[in-house]
Amino acid sequence: MKDFIIPTSMDDRDMGTPARQGAPVTLTIDGFEVTVPEGTSVMRAAAEAGIQVPKLCASDNMEAWGSCRLCVVEIEGRRGTPASCTTPVAEGMAVRTQSSKVKKIRKGVMELYISDHPLDCLTCSANGDCELQDMAGAVGLRDQRYESGRNHYDPLGIGTLAAGDIRARTRDTAEDLGNPEYIPQDQSNPYFTYDPSKCIVCSRCVRACEEVQGTFALTIEGRGFESRVSAGAAGDDFMASDCVSCGACVQACPTASLQEKSIIELGTPERSVITTCAYCGVGCSFKAELNGDELVRMVPYKHGKANRGHSCVKGRFAYGYANHKDRILSPMIRDRIDEPWREVNWDEALTFAAQRMRGLQERYGKKSIGVITSSRCTNEETYLVQKLTRAVFGNNNTDTCARVCHSPTGYGLGQTFGTSAGTQDFDSVEDTDVIILIGANPTDAHPVFASRMKKRLRAGAKIIVIDPRKIDLVRSAHIEASHHLPLRPGTNVAVVSALAHVIVTEGLMDEAFIRERCDWEEFSEYAEFISDPRHSPEATELLTGVPAADLREAARLFATGGNGAIYYGLGVTEHSQGSTTVIGIANLAMLTGNIGRRGVGVNPLRGQNNVQGSCDMGSFPHELPGYRHVKNDDVRDIYREVWGVEIDNEPGLRIPNMLDAAVEGTFKGLYCQGEDILQSDPDTKHVAAGLAAMECVIVHDLFLNETANYAHVFLPGSTFLEKDGTFTNAERRINRVREVMKPLNGYADWEVTQLLANAMGAGWHYTHPSQIMDEIALTTPSFAGVSYDVLEEKGSVQWPCNEAHPEGTPLMHVDGFMRGKGRFIVTEYVATEEKSGPRFPLLLTTGRILSQYNVGAQTRRTANSEWHHEDLLEIHPHDAELRGIKDGQWIKLASRSGETTLRAKISERMSTGVVYTTFHHPDTQANVITTDYSDWATNCPEYKVTAVQVSHSNGPTDWQEAYNAQAAQSRRILPAAE
Amino acid sequence: MQPDKLVMMANQIATYFATQPGTDQAERVAAHLNDFWEPRMRAKLSHHYENGGTGMSQLAREAMAFIRVPAD
Incomplete structure (x- = not known):
């Protein structure tokens, strides 16, 4: 994108070739002295000196290729005109980037490029964001002499007409049948197009696929004039190829040959906001590019320290859920879960929720309610939710989805390191x-x-x-x-x-x-x-x-x-x-x-975007922020002073304990922010029983998720694009999440939590999430040096960030372990109680697939479902053969906990005796199969080992049918009263 | 909160600490329960123990001497 469209700093320039580390080398470029590390290219050295050498095939996120010949320069004492991208600097070298000789060469090169490029710039989707266009201007190209030669484009706008095509009947000559060299666009990928006619065969896409992404899906097919980018074997389109749709090729393309469909549809963006992805725990930085408040595309941010300018199919493209028709934007309430929802205003919803929760505490005791914080929400939002339960509910009944993923990491690394x-x-x-x-x-x-x-x-x-x-x-x-x-x-x-x-x-x-x-x-x-x-x-x-x-x-x-x-x-x-x-x-x-x-x-490797942060923020029922046990008087004193209330010194309930207590009748109310425990947690029937036994379930989410089937209050949530705050990724990096657009529901999630707290009498008065971070820093030693000002200045920091580590801590335990001496602990193997046997001879393990994310609430509402629209059971050919199961066949998957149906995928990736499925789709509800066995120390569920049997199926199970009927009944919404 | 589930969880914890060196395994089981189990869970397990402790392992039983059970 050109600078005049989105203001960018000098640092956003493409320096042409990657940075190098080495001894300093000093040279002159156009008379200016510049010192760069040994191994740096002349092109990059020029860029460091503020001189942009024209280029097409070079980009600073991949190694130099030297094919376009546009970046030629003259070097004193050397023959010829070497390509500046492939020529390393040398001490005392004198380079001229502009001379009549190189100008003539560049103009000739550009003329050849342009001779095989459709000159439809005004209507081209890359107009204003096209490097070919820029370079034509940079070299002063004013005409081209090869108009009558062969080319790959489609001047008549008819493609290549077959002789029998009805449109060909009106054509007089063979030429009018269209250009035989023209190859139609590949529109198979839901997010981008490939237009061979605009390809200049610079190989940047191929190299990006190899060097940046490492998939090697693309190649240059053909030789000479026939050379074109190809996604694998001849005839393969992008969707049929090994392409993982990471977007690296699209980003690398200097023309409109590989172009986002959103750009084609919506036009070139006019502003951008740097923010952090809300999918996995890598925490990639992105530029959200917009026209007004309409998001046009997400581009991986070059200076993002977690992703270094790269992205995946989820972060790059799967943001369409933010405006999906399923989003709920009005608060809703109902007295009983078998009633339809009633849309109400925020005041009514919050008053209803607050009165119910306080009423439950009056009837059943102050420990009868609790919260589940979200690893999809910001640190500030999570901090407030755990504060809600500790300071307003008066108990420690707070837990988070890390319970069901990385809680053993907390225990294990805490004990040893x-x-x-x-x-x-x-x-x-x-x-x-x-x-x-x-x-x-x-x-x-x-x-x-x-x-x-x-x-x-x-x-x-x-x-x-x-x-x-x-x-x-x-x-x-x-x-x-x-x-x-x-x-x-x-x-x-x-x-x-x-x-x-x-x-x-x-x-x-x-x-x-x-x-x-x-x-x-x-x-x-x-x-x-x-x-x-x-x-x-x-x-x-x-x-x-x-x-x-x-x-x-x-x-x-x-x-x-x-x-x-x-x-x-x-x-x-x-x-x-x-x-x-x-x-x-x-x-x-x-x-x-x-x-x-x-x-x-x-x-x-953390699963969700803010699992690390949600744990850091005191989401666990035994720990205050910064992993400090609630039993410690000195820690509780800090919060008593700042929050003005006594903190309970006993641990609260974990998620599975909450559900057990609910079934037993002692846990009655839950505020669940940004989690879908009915789909994500094990032993679905037990989760459903626990939720059904509660008298007030408040779901705060984007959609009527599965958990909401059992909710009495629905509070609309905001997407990451509407949030202002911070996420902490798997490397402890605290990254800013910036508000790209205003919350569609009217309130950011932290504001909703504050409104609920105040409806229960809290008297909070935060006006900006930075104030929440200031409170976190004030009370949490490992965050003492963190503030929004520091994050703006440094981009991001890794905790601990405090007086001892003002720049943050990229590497832990450098001079000694956090606990002093590292602690070896004996690790005796104890077999799980979950055993395979004659009834359930196979072991089921579950996991994710690239295109979908966790319960799929976000990705299922995007075109990512074109890659994965249902959960499949992967089974080894031998195990399938034994059962007479064929690829694609519907099968029944049964365990001691329950059974479901899904289709089989025969795969040699599996070991014999082991089957695998994902849990992205509520229609499957893979967790109806998993058991309630859990980690001895933390109650983290044993998702990865369930004894199962696989057999033929003739339709959905009774449970699936009953579930779907209940879900449909539960999702009815009455229109708002006038 | 069902006693059989609490017993299973307590036994799991005891199984782990039984493998650890030293002579204070019962105290360490109890410390784990005190640190991570909500009081009503400890109270329920304690009540189960006082009523015979069906299903509880020997070490889990020994740990009950060190369990902190809230007055209410």
Whole structure:
């Protein structure tokens, strides 16, 4: 986009080639002296000096290509006119970027480009945002002499007419039948078009797909004049190809050849706001580009420190839900859940909610109500919700969706390292030599970070994948795992302990690190424990299914291969031994000395955009913000002073405990912000029973989600585009979320919470979310240095950010662990209670797919559903064959908890005996299958291990039919009273 | 809140701490329950224990001596 359309700083310029690190080199460019690191290109050095060399095939997010020949320069003492993008600087070099010679060459090059480009600039969607147009102007091109030559475009606007086409009958000559070289647009992708006639074959899209995204879906097909971008095999369109729709190619395209459909439809945006994505825990920064208050497109922000200018199909394109017709914008209430909703004004809704909640406390006690905070909401919003329960309800009944995802991370890393967070920033992976990836599928769930990981793997790092499925990082384009350990679900602890066993018994640990940084006595106890032969790979092989020799080799590689980093996800935490596995992972990192510097560390990949933040903000029932237990008098004193109320010194109820207590009759009211526990939490029937037993359920959300089927009050929520606040991503980075447009419902979510609190007598008077952050900083030591002013100045900071760490903390535990000495803890394997057997012989594990996000409330309401419109059951061919199940067939999936129907997808990605599905679609309700077994320490549900049977189906289950009928009944809305 | 579920959860916690070195496992089980279980859950488990503690593991039973049960 041109500067006159969206004001941009100098820093937003494309510098042509990537930055380098190296010794300083001084040269002159057009007489100006410039000093840059060794290895920098002449093009970039010129840009550093403020001189823009014309270019088409170069871009600073990919390596130089040297094909367009537009960036030629003259260098004193050298022959010819080298391309400035591929020529590195040298000491004393004297460069001329403008001379009659290079001007003539550039003009000739541009003339050739333009000769095969439709000159429809005024009506072109890229008008004003086209590098080809800019370069034609920059080189002073005023005409072109090759008008009668061959070209690829469509001057008659008819495409290529076949001889029999009815439109051809009116044409007189063969030429009038259209241009035989013309290739029609590929409109298959829902978000962008590919117009071959506007392609200049600069290969930027192909290189972006390779270097930035790492998918290798695109190529240049044909030679010479026939060369055109192709999405895979001849005849493949973009949707049929391996393209993952990350948008990198569209962003790289210098013309309108690859163009967002939204730009074609809505025109070029005129303003932009930098904000943070609301999907996964990577927390990508984006420029939201608008016309007025209409969002035209989301462009990954070049200076976003989490994403470094990259994006995925969700963040880049899947924002259409914000204006979806299903959005509820008026508050609604009803006395009973079998009644239709009544639209009311905010006052009536909030008074109704407040009176009901206070009434419940009067009848059933002050601990009879609670809240669930949202990991999709901002830190400020989450802080207020937990404050609502602690300061207004007078109890600690607050929990968050992290309960069902990363609560074991909090416990495990808290016990071993002393803090509940990942140790590294994302940039750290650039220095990693060996990655252990366990229980995570980043190409689907954290795609932008996966691209960075793949880039590092292509540069030579090695990866060990521990997962029951052959995920993409086991083998995909230019990626091959050194070891894939396909463990049986539920045996993480045994595998991690076996890795440690090999490292300890073969003497591969980093003794110097352990002696200096860890408690030696605890290590000695641990070493004795882990050396026992029962933890050996040979002893655990029968249990885990992982070949002992592979595991041994993997352990040796991790211990001796250089910088070792461990990345993990919900495949670690969502087990009955989730916390024990996290502890085991921490043990592995300490054993090998892989803590406290770049390239190493323990890195939980957080599921939702603000899981880290929601945990930081005191969402858990036993902790105040900053992970400080409510039992500590000194911590409660801080809040008593600031909030003016006594804080309960006893832990509150966790989500599963709330539901149990509801069924029992002692928990009666819930304020649930931005979560859909009926779809996302395990054992759906039990969740439904708990919600049905409550007398006041307040759902604060964008849509009438599944939980709202059991709600009495619906408070409309705002999308991330309407929010002002901060998100904290998986690397502890606090990023600003800026209001792109005003909340459609009239209030930001923090304002709604404040209104509810005040309706209950709180007397809060925040007027801006920055005041909430100021209160967080005032009361939370790890946030003491955080303010909106600091975030504006620095872009983002990683906590701890305080007097000791004024610039924030990219790497944790550099000079010592947060708790002092690192603590080794023994990790005995204990089998889950959930066993497969004759009735339920298979093990079900669940997860996400790239195009959908969690319960799908957002992504299902976008074109992302074109990739994934239903949950499928992945099953190994052998298991399918045994049951006579064919690909695409409807099947019944049954467990001890319940049964559902969905279609089968036969896949060799699965191990035999293990099946897999996603939980994105309420029609499937995969969680009717999962059980209420949970992590011993945190109650994090055991989503990843459910014994199931798969059989033929002849239609929806009775439960599905009853559920759908109840949901339809519950969603009736009466029109508002006049 | 059903006693059988609380017993299962308490036994899980006890199973973990039973594997830990030292001689204070019962105290550590109790500390975990005191730190993470809401008082009515502890009270319910305590009540179950006082009524025979069906299903409770030995270590879970031993931990009950250190459980903090609220007066109300």
